[in-house]
Structures are given as structure tokens and as C-alpha cells.
Amino acid sequence: MPSLSRLDPIRDPSGVALKRTSNSRVFPALLLANIGQLLTLQPPSAKTGPRRGSDLKELSIVKNGAVLCVAGKIASVGTASEAFRDPWIRKNKRKITEIDCGGKVVLPGFVDSHTHPVFTGPRLVDFEKRIEGVNYEEIAAAGGGIRSSVEPVRKASCNELASHILSALQNMAAQGTTTVEAKSGYGLTVESELKSLKAIREAAACWPGTVIPTLLAAHAIPEEFRGRSQEYVEIVCKEMIPQVTRGKLAQFVDVFCDKVAFSLHETEQIFAAATNSGLAVRAHVGQLSETALEPLLQFQPASFDHVDHVSEDDIARLAKHDTVAAVVPGANYFLGLGEYPNARCLIDRGVAIALATDYNPGTSPTLSMPMAMSLACTQMKMSPAEAIAAGTINGAWALRLADRKGSIEPGKDADLNLFAVDDYREIPYWFGTNRCTMAIASGSIVCRD
Ligand code: NIG
Ligand code: FE
Numbered sequence: 001m002p003s004l005s006r007l008d009p010i011r012d013p014s015g016v017a018l019k020r021t022s023n024s025r026v027f028p029a030l031l032l033a034n035i036g037q038l039l040t041l042q043p044p045s046a047k048t049g050p051r052r053g054s055d056l057k058e059l060s061i062v063k064n065g066a067v068l069c070v071a072g073k074i075a076s077v078g079t080a081s082e083a084f085r086d087p088w089i090r091k092n093k094r095k096i097t098e099i100d101c102g103g104k105v106v107l108p109g110f111v112d113s114h115t116h117p118v119f120t121g122p123r124l125v126d127f128e129k130r131i132e133g134v135n136y137e138e139i140a141a142a143g144g145g146i147r148s149s150v151e152p153v154r155k156a157s158c159n160e161l162a163s164h165i166l167s168a169l170q171n172m173a174a175q176g177t178t179t180v181e182a183k184s185g186y187g188l189t190v191e192s193e194l195k196s197l198k199a200i201r202e203a204a205a206c207w208p209g210t211v212i213p214t215l216l217a218a219h220a221i222p223e224e225f226r227g228r229s230q231e232y233v234e235i236v237c238k239e240m241i242p243q244v245t246r247g248k249l250a251q252f253v254d255v256f257c258d259k260v261a262f263s264l265h266e267t268e269q270i271f272a273a274a275t276n277s278g279l280a281v282r283a284h285v286g287q288l289s290e291t292a293l294e295p296l297l298q299f300q301p302a303s304f305d306h307v308d309h310v311s312e313d314d315i316a317r318l319a320k321h322d323t324v325a326a327v328v329p330g331a332n333y334f335l336g337l338g339e340y341p342n343a344r345c346l347i348d349r350g351v352a353i354a355l356a357t358d359y360n361p362g363t364s365p366t367l368s369m370p371m372a373m374s375l376a377c378t379q380m381k382m383s384p385a386e387a388i389a390a391g392t393i394n395g396a397w398a399l400r401l402a403d404r405k406g407s408i409e410p411g412k413d414a415d416l417n418l419f420a421v422d423d424y425r426e427i428p429y430w431f432g433t434n435r436c437t438m439a440i441a442s443g444s445i446v447c448r449d
Helices: 053-057 081-083 087-089 123-132 136-141 145-155 158-174 190-205 229-244 264-276 312-319 329-334 341-348 371-378 386-391 392-399
Strands: 027-041 061-070 072-081 097-102 105-108 111-114 177-183 210-218 252-257 279-287 301-305 324-327 353-354 416-419 436-441 444-449
Touching: 027 081, 053 341, 053 386, 072 081, 081 087, 111 392, 123 136, 123 145, 136 145, 145 190, 158 177, 158 190, 158 436, 177 392, 177 436, 190 210, 190 229, 190 436, 210 229, 210 264, 229 264, 252 264, 264 279, 264 301, 312 341, 324 341, 324 392, 329 353, 329 371, 341 371, 353 371, 353 386, 353 392, 371 386, 386 392
Parallel strands: 027 097, 027 105, 111 177, 177 210, 210 252, 252 279, 279 301, 301 324, 324 353
Antiparallel strands: 027 061, 061 072, 105 416, 416 436, 436 444
């Protein structure tokens, strides 16, 4: 494939060539000082694994804090007075770029562990139909839903898709997201799924944040395989997964396991093929109807996402596993559902919860983690602290990146956000407006207000 920067610049639909995020700057040493509330998310106890129960609300806040980042990593974290006494900082003052955070809030960059950014445009007919009262299953049965995004993705060039993805990544960073899981899933042929993953890779190469690609070929049964889903599953297992593995195009394989999509048995087949190829797995479960989770747990999925419908027994099982339950309230909001996942019950019973946007054109066209946090608070009764931990450290666990992401600790990637608020609870409070004034990914300023 030609090198993107040399031969084949990504063009946005208006024809303008897109370069590496234009206002991103890498600093060898960066000191964020005068931080009113520094949410470090350092672990409250010696327990390892994703946050559960009452640990989820522990943000480990330093008042009047400072963070030193060197060569893209967090070098030290503490109070401002400690930072200014630090001999290394005193000696290297000239080499350090200092950012005065104005007494505002700094926290880890958000980790959005569930997005579908490889599509070309909105689905406005579905939007209107739903407002008129037609539901998700009826829209899908009439040829709308996921399938209606497939034709445009099949027709689009890799560059066109990459341009849409890059624009989404830039918008995400503007709202504080520095790590994104990105799924394919609107191609549904070998060629178009591979093209979608290549587009994710090309967009990711132009963005300073971290992108984790996922093969979601089992998103919907393609029209041409209607009534022959097993044949499509064979293609996913025997052609797509091996090719994706060979090309190192994805880290995870996802399946939409629900009554309108793939059966439990088909999901097990796909999970087995992924595991045999050395890819980790995750699944959309229990969005429309209850999915039995026990048979899937043997594959040690990184996450089960949606979990609107989950049995008592499976809640007890999840509480004993490191598989994270990722709730995506943007989908419930946008589908106009009165009900949301019972996050309160999941947390109180010890299940590890992450929070994600589920950015996609059908059920959740938002790329804002603060919006997801606001919905988590108002609709699922999560506290602001729980919502923030679910969108940072537990998002990192859901992507198996907790050794690098999700908290502000020495040695981790320098992924940080500055929010123009005095108190972290304002992040989910001011819904619909963006208070993120700076996002930093691996020590590089991705966007600045
Ligand atoms: O997570 N549930 C399956 N996938 C998406 C919907 C995608 C679409 O409608 O385009 C979801 O909600
Ligand atoms: Fe999804």
C-alpha cells in the first residue's frame, strides 16, 4: 500500500488534503501546573483488575496539582509545590514547556472503548421513522438499520472512509477522547471489511491518540446471505479472520449476538476462530433480548457491551470475571427507549463497568464522552465520579490497555485533558456544551481551545 503521507494524502469530501492533525505539537517535556483538581485515578487499594463496587468512585484527586510529562509519558504527579521543589524540574526549567491550567480540572484522556466510525453519512430516514414510532427491529426488517449503511461503505474508497474516520477522531479529541476502539462492520464482504480496517489504520496514523481496531464482520447478516447465515459465518471464520490476522489489521473480533443478528452458536464459532488466530474477542450482547453469557465466558472476552438485558445468574458470573460490561447509554437515548441498562445493579453487585459512546450512524451518532457521562448520571444513576472512572480507567481495562492508559501515573502514556471547570462534577453536568479546552495524547497537544 502506498505510504499515506508521501503518495496518497487523505482527502475530506470537499477535496482538501488532510495532514497529521494540524495543531498537534509534541513537547519533549511538558509541565501542567496550577491544576485546581487533578483527577489521577490512581488505584485506591492494592487490588488489581478493573474497578468494581465502591472502588469505581475513587478518583484520587490532588488539589492544586501538577503533572510532568517527559517523552510522551507521565514522569511525575503531585502537588504544584512538590513539582517546583523537584530538583530535575528546577535544573531543566528551560527545556520544559509549562502550561498554566488556571486552577481548572485535569484528568486522564477519555478511553472510548466502543465506536463504529467507518461509515459515510447519517441515516436520516431511519431517524424520522423512529420518531414516527417504528422500532429498531421493524426498521431493520424493512431494509433500514445497519444494512442501509453497507452499500455506501462498499462503494467508498479507502481514502474516503479514512477521511470520515479522521474527522471523527479529531472531533472526539476536541471533547477529550484520546483512546478509541474503532470497529469495522458496514462492509460485510471480505474486501470491504479489510478496506474498512485499512481505513482505520490510515486515519489512526494521522492522529496522535491511540486507536484500537476491531473486526466486526459479524455485525449483520448481509442481504445476499439472508437465510444462509452459516455460510457467511464460514467466510468470517475461514477468510476474514485469517486475512485480518496476517495483515495485523485488528486486535479484537466483535460479534453482534442478539435476536436480529448472530446466534449464540454462531458467536461461539467466530470466537473460536478468533482465539485460534490469536485475536482477542468482545461482543455486543443483550441489547434487544437476553443473551446467555456463560458459554461465551470461556473465550475470556475483553468486554460485553450494551448489557441492557442480562440475567441475575450472569450478573453473578460477571462479578467474578475481568470481562468488563460496557454500557452505552447514547444508544438508548437516541433510540428513544425509556429503559437503560441497570448500571446501578451491575456496579453494586461487583461487575466491572465501562462507559462508551457507541458512536455509529444508526443508534448513537454522538462522539462525546461527556455526553455519555451525563446520560450515565441522569439515566442510569451513576455518580459523576463513577461515570468518569468508567470512561477512563475501566475503558482502558475493556481494551486491555490499563498498563498504559486510563489514569495519571508515572510510566503511563501522557494522555490528559484540561476541562474549563472548577469541579469535576461539572463535566457531566453541562450536557450539550463542550468544556474540554485541551487534550494531550502521548505528550502531544491534540487540540486546544
Ligand atoms: O451498537 N447493535 C449493533 N450495532 C450498533 C448499531 C449500529 C447501527 O445501527 O448502525 C449498536 O447499537
Ligand atoms: Fe455498537
